[in-house]
Amino acid sequence: MxxxxxxxxxxxxxxxxxxxxxxxxxxxxxxxxxxxxxxxxxxxxxxxxxxxxxxxxxxxxxxxxxxxxxxxxxxxxxxxxxxxxxxxxxxxxxxxxxxxxxxxxxxxxxxGIAGLTAWLSLSWRARLVPGEHVLILGASGAVGLLAVQAARLLGAGRVIAAARSAEGLERARAAGAHATVVLEGSESDIADAIRAQSGNRLDVIIDPLWGVPAATALQVASAGARLVQLGSSAGGQMPFNPAFMRGPQISLLGFSSGTVPQPEKAAAYAAMCAAVLRGDMAxxxxxxxxxxxxxxxxxxxxxxxxxxxxxx
Ligand SMILES: NC(=O)c1ccc[n+]([C@@H]2O[C@H](COP(=O)([O-])OP(=O)(O)OC[C@H]3O[C@@H](n4cnc5c(N)ncnc54)[C@H](OP(=O)(O)O)[C@@H]3O)[C@@H](O)[C@H]2O)c1
Missing domain, CATH: 3.90.180.10 (Medium-chain alcohol dehydrogenases, catalytic domain)
Structure with missing residues (x-):
């Protein structure tokens, strides 16, 4: 064959x-x-x-x-x-x-891999609560673009898409992101932009990037925030002083779609198929x-x- x-x-x-x-x-x-x-x-x-x-x-x-x-x-x-x-x-x-x-x-x-990761990282791993503010890093990629839409469908109060590509951010906005952040400039520029676009509230971070974007997002996250770690497209190292995470009890959560129980995957896949058929996901x-x-x-x-x- x-x-x-x-x-x-x-x-x-x-x-x-x-x-x-x-x-x-x-x-x-x-x-x-x-x-x-x-x-x-x-x-x-x-x-x-x-x-x-x-x-x-x-x-x-x-x-x-x-x-x-x-x-x-x-x-x-x-x-x-x-x-x-x-x-x-x-x-x-x-x-x-x-x-x-x-x-x-x-x-x-x-x-499949992209969609299930987008959906389950929000619903099953982050336990997204309706109304919460969500930052999607790498929103120009397959996982990121689907995560923007999944966050809306799962009831996020505000969805902020972040990426380097302006064209990718445009697509994320068309797909339902309330706001966008360009991942360029200094760390403090990016931090200021995330703060401004999230309305100073950031509960969940979906992170396929790691590196500077994730470190910056973590440092502006709200008390009780969860960062779901999916991949390291922006580099394998994230050197930062973790002291800021302790008081506000910020969580770092690893995620691999391969380890999610089959019934959870089946329900998520069916929900996404239904959303595509309704015209709510693409x-x-x-x-x-x-x-x-x-x-x-x-x-x-x-x-x-x-x-x-x-x-x-
Ligand atoms: N844990 C899991 O179960 C799981 C499942 C699926 C995927 N993943 C991981 O998630 C990541 C994304 O997967 P994908 O399928 O969405 O890939 P993709 O479609 O190729 O998207 C990757 C995105 O990463 C961004 N990027 C690349 N290098 C960057 C950098 N140095 N700084 C900032 N942004 C950068 C690019 O956006 P710009 O061009 O706009 O910068 C690109 O759109 C990968 O690391 C993948 O391995 C994990």
């Missing part, structure tokens, strides 16, 4: 791979679209010790496909050495999520043929500001 094959740590190449056979607990699925995520780049590069890929193997963590009975489902976590970026792969049926009619394959993929998606996997890899590394999916 056609596949994006990893033969050495780095970038997969378009080629062929043996077809998967169903085995105990795993079923074959015909892939319609596979998502590209920062984590796919990191895994393929051999940068995640707990998730070193077999060589050779098929790349890709998530996708949408058709089960043998014709059901269209979202899947995640294929059985190695099979991955999502191929004509067929192996999935655990109990971990698939139904995709309703009316939702494109690409959007159904975007609601994400731009670009579909590329699987043969363009190397180009797609480079574009994801350069932050595409929309969701990239590969179609076998």
């Amino acid at each position: 056609r596949a994006a094959v990893l033969t050495a740590y780095g970038v997969p190449t378009f080629g062929t791979f043996p077809d998967p056979e169903p085995t105990d607990g795993f079923a074959t699925i015909a892939v319609k679209a596979a998502g590209l995520n920062p984590i796919d780049l990191a895994i393929a590069a051999g940068k995640i010790a707990a998730r070193m890929p077999q060589l050779p193997s098929v790349a890709g963590s998530e996708g949408v496909g058709l089960m043998d009975d014709g059901a269209r489902v979202y899947f995640n976590g294929c059985k190695a050495p099979y991955g999502a970026m191929a004509e067929r792969t192996l999935v655990t049926p109990a971990r698939t999520l139904p995709v309703p009619d009316g939702i494109s394959d690409g959007v159904a993929v975007a609601l 994400i731009p998606v670009e579909s590329l043929p699987l043969a363009k996997v190397a180009d797609a890899w480079q574009r994801q590394a350069d932050f595409p500001h929309h969701k990239l999916v590969l179609e076998p």
Whole structure:
């Protein structure tokens, strides 16, 4: 079958791979679209010790496909050495999520790793209370743009989108952000802008960036605020004096969508699908043929500001 094959740590190449056979607990699925995520780049590069890929193997963590009975489902976590970026792969049926009619394959993929992270980091991890003020860092990215919309749908009183890209902030505002902050200038410029745009109240910070943006946001957060840590696109280090966090009892919460219980994921995915069908949630998606996997890899590394999916 056609596949994006990893033969050495780095970038997969378009080629062929043996077809998967169903085995105990795993079923074959015909892939319609596979998502590209920062984590796919990191895994393929051999940068995640707990998730070193077999060589050779098929790349890709998530996708949408058709089960043998014709059901269209979202899947995640294929059985190695099979991955999502191929004509067929192996999935655990109990971990698939139904995709309703009316939702494109690409959007159904975007609601997976990116969407579940956006929604569950707010609802399940931060325990967002309606009316709270929420800052979304990295709002120009897939997770950030979906988090802006999830925060509105979950009842946030004020949603502030922050990113470097002016165009990305424009999209976040169109998607429902009440205010925006450009992540440029000195730390005190950024802190002043967050204070002003949040109305001096900041309860939840969704953080796919870490580094200076997260450190700055934490220091202007309100008493009882929670920062949900998703990723470190702005760097792995955050040197700061933590004394300010103690009195106001500010919390740092780690989050990985992979560890959330399946019923919570299923409910969140269904809620997002319903929002898309109502016209309350959207994400731009670009579909590329699987043969363009190397180009797609480079574009994801350069932050595409929309969701990239590969179609076998
Ligand atoms: N924990 C989890 O379960 C989980 C799940 C999904 C994703 N993540 C993580 O969340 C992050 C975002 O994922 P994504 O799918 O949204 O990726 P994405 O679509 O590529 O977006 C990443 C965004 O990061 C911003 N960015 C990159 N470098 C930056 C820097 N130095 N300073 C400030 N902003 C920077 C870019 O915005 P600008 O171009 O506007 O700067 C870009 O839009 C990644 O680190 C990913 O690994 C974690």
